[in-house]
Amino acid sequence: MRLVNCAVYLISCLYFGHAKAESGNSSNGNVLPVVLWHGMGDTCCFPFSLGSIKKLIMEQTNVSYVRSLEIGANIVLDYESGFFIHPNKQVDYVCKQLAQDEQLSNGYNAIGFSQGAQFLRAVAQRCPVPRMRTLISLGGQHQGVFGLPKCPTLSVSSCEHITRLLNYAAYEKWVQNDLVQATYWHDPLDESSYRLKSSFLADINNELYVNERYAENLNKLTRFVMVKFLNDTIVQPKETQWFEFYAPGQDKTILPLNQSKVFNNLGLELMNLRGKLQFLSIEGDHLAIPKEWFVKHLVPLLLESD
Ligand SMILES: *[C@@H]1O[C@H](CO)[C@@H](O)[C@H](O)[C@H]1NC(C)=O
Numbered sequence: 001m002r003l004v005n006c007a008v009y010l011i012s013c014l015y016f017g018h019a020k021a022e023s024g025n026s027s028n029g030n031v032l033p034v035v036l037w038h039g040m041g042d043t044c045c046f047p048f049s050l051g052s053i054k055k056l057i058m059e060q061t062n063v064s065y066v067r068s069l070e071i072g073a074n075i076v077l078d079y080e081s082g083f084f085i086h087p088n089k090q091v092d093y094v095c096k097q098l099a100q101d102e103q104l105s106n107g108y109n110a111i112g113f114s115q116g117a118q119f120l121r122a123v124a125q126r127c128p129v130p131r132m133r134t135l136i137s138l139g140g141q142h143q144g145v146f147g148l149p150k151c152p153t154l155s156v157s158s159c160e161h162i163t164r165l166l167n168y169a170a171y172e173k174w175v176q177n178d179l180v181q182a183t184y185w186h187d188p189l190d191e192s193s194y195r196l197k198s199s200f201l202a203d204i205n206n207e208l209y210v211n212e213r214y215a216e217n218l219n220k221l222t223r224f225v226m227v228k229f230l231n232d233t234i235v236q237p238k239e240t241q242w243f244e245f246y247a248p249g250q251d252k253t254i255l256p257l258n259q260s261k262v263f264n265n266l267g268l269e270l271m272n273l274r275g276k277l278q279f280l281s282i283e284g285d286h287l288a289i290p291k292e293w294f295v296k297h298l299v300p301l302l303l304e305s306d
C-alpha cells in the first residue's frame with residue numbers, strides 16, 4: 001500500500017498500513033540486525049515513516065533488532081540535524097553509537113533514506129567496525145545535487161531561503177558549516193570549487209585526493225544496492241541515486257558511472273567487477289516505496305548471511 005499524500009508530506013512519506021505486532025517468539029538468529037538512517041525533514045521514529053519500515057522489516061525477516069538512528073538526544077534535535085548538523089559530526093556520532101551497540105558486534109545491514117544513504121556510506125568508509133554487510137541506498141545523492149526543487153516538511157519560505165543560499169553561496173565556508181545540503185551541493189559548472197570546498201561529499205568521494213582506506217572499507221561491503229526513483233521531483237539530477245552525475249561543464253548530459261573519476265577513485269570499479277553493485281529502480285516519486293516492492297526486492301537482501 002502506498003500513500004503519497006500523507007498529512008504532512010515527509011521526505012520519507014511511506015505508509016505500510018498497520019503492522020501487526022509480533023507476539024510469538026520468532027526471532028531469527030541468522031539474520032543480521034538492521035540500521036536505518038532517515039532523510040532530511042524526517043526523524044528516526046515517526047510511526048508513519050521509519051517506524052512503519054522498522055515494523056515491516058521485523059515482521060518480514062523476524063530479525064529481533066532494527067535500530068533507526070536518532071541523531072542527538074531527542075526527536076527535535078534529530079529533525080534539526082538533517083539541516084543543521086554537519087555530516088562529519090553526524091557520522092562521528094553514529095560511528096560511536098554503533099561501536100558501543102553490543103547487538104551490532106557481529107555486523108549489520110544498513111538502509112539509508114535519501115541523504116541518510118550517503119551518510120551511511122560515509123560510515124562504511126570511515127568506520128569499518130562493526131562490519132556493515134549490505135548497504136541499501138534509497139534515493140541517496142551519491143554524487144550530490146545541483147538544485148533543490150522541493151524541501152519536504154519545510155515551509156515554502158524556509159525552502160526558498162535554503163535554495164537561495166545553495167544557489168548563491170553553497171561553497172562559502174559559513175554555509176558549508178551550517179547547512180547540511182551545502183555539503184553535498186555539486187555544481188557541474190564549477191567543479192573546482194566543489195572539489196576544493198565541499199566539506200563532506202568531495203572528501204568521501206575521493207575528489208581532491210584519493211584516500212585508499214575509503215575504497216578498501218567500501219569494498220568490505222558484500223553488496224552496495226542503489227535504488228533510484230524514476231519520477232523523483234526532489235533529487236536533481238535523478239541519476240545521482242545511481243552514483244552518476246552531469247558531465248563536467250554543463251547540466252544536461254549525464255556521464256555514465258563507468259566513465260566518471262569516482263568509479264575508479266573510490267574502488268567502485270572493483271566492486272562492480274566483484275558483482276557487489278546492484279542498481280534498482282522504482283517508478284514513482286522520491287521515497288514512495290510500495291510495500292510489495294520492498295518485500296519482494298529488499299527483504300531477500302536482508303535475509304542473506306555469509
Ligand atoms: C525465544 O526462545 C528461545 C528458546 O526458548 C529463547 O532462548 C529466546 O530468548 C527467546 N527469544 C525471544 C526474543 O523471546
Ligand SMILES: *[C@@H]1O[C@H](CO)[C@@H](O)[C@H](O)[C@H]1NC(C)=O
Pocket residue numbers: 025026028060061062303
Ligand atoms: C518468521 O516467523 C514466522 C512465525 O514463526 C514464520 O512463519 C516465518 O516463516 C518466519 N519468516 C522468516 C523469514 O524467517
Ligand SMILES: *[C@@H]1O[C@H](CO)[C@@H](O)[C@H](O)[C@H]1NC(C)=O
Pocket residue numbers: 230231283284
Ligand atoms: C516515470 O518515469 C519513467 C521513466 O522516465 C517513465 O517511463 C514513466 O512514465 C514515469 N511515470 C509516471 C507516473 O510519470
Ligand SMILES: *[C@@H]1O[C@H](CO)[C@@H](O)[C@H](O)[C@H]1NC(C)=O
Pocket residue numbers: 256258259
Ligand atoms: C560502461 O557501462 C555501460 C552500461 O552502463 C556499458 O554498456 C559499457 O560497456 C561500459 N563501459 C566500459 C568501458 O566498461
